[in-house]
Amino acid sequence: MNDQDIYAVGERALSPDEIAARVDDPGAGGVVIFSGVVRNQTDGRPVKYLEYEAHAPMAEAKMREIGDAIRARWGGVRRVAMLHRVGRLEIGEASVLIAVSAAHRGDAFEACRYAIDTLKRTVPVWKKEHFEDGEVWVGLQGG
Template structure:
């Protein structure tokens, strides 16, 4: 496991290690979001997912989300780890840990983080079903790539 607060990794995520990065004496709440691979998506049985990312850019975008949270909830501490590679049903794909002095802020900041990940982080997934497969071009699932993986752009 990495000690980076914002990480993309191929090995399984150790949830407690992500949480440990946000523990501190002023935190009265730690909210942990754990995103897993589900079996059914839009009525199709998923066999497994293949995540790919532009790791250096993805980590920069995760850190950007952390900064945005810090600006909105100044007392928050955030750690986000997203896994790439082949993930089986029930595998952990993403862990977001947010600590704040009070629970409402930790819930709100955690929700903000997962929605922003889906909006701005360059991570793609290939869904493998019983009857086929398809690259999903963004985490909001608004763009697909039936002809293959999306092209990775040069780093900004």
């Protein structure tokens, strides 16, 4: 792990500009940012809002493991940042941001894709989808 990498779970709104600045590195030729946002429907069912919960220390530890795996696999990676929100999120708000800077764009794209795919499968974050006619908890899942 690089001391400048960031892995955090919190309630504060997420900013793509802020995360881009956090992974800035003079040796990076590419920065890729993934922003997961709350959409207004799930399988055609209108969503009112989402609530996220997490075991923050465990989630952040799992994120660090993902970062370590990225560094082992893509040697050109300079910095990694993974942020996940908890609490109530409205339609259009970012729930997760991942940013990777790397010497070359290919490593940045591949590492960022690996990060979000692995986060969705392994990091202990749960969401409750609120609909007009009820609510559903959604746990760890591929996606």
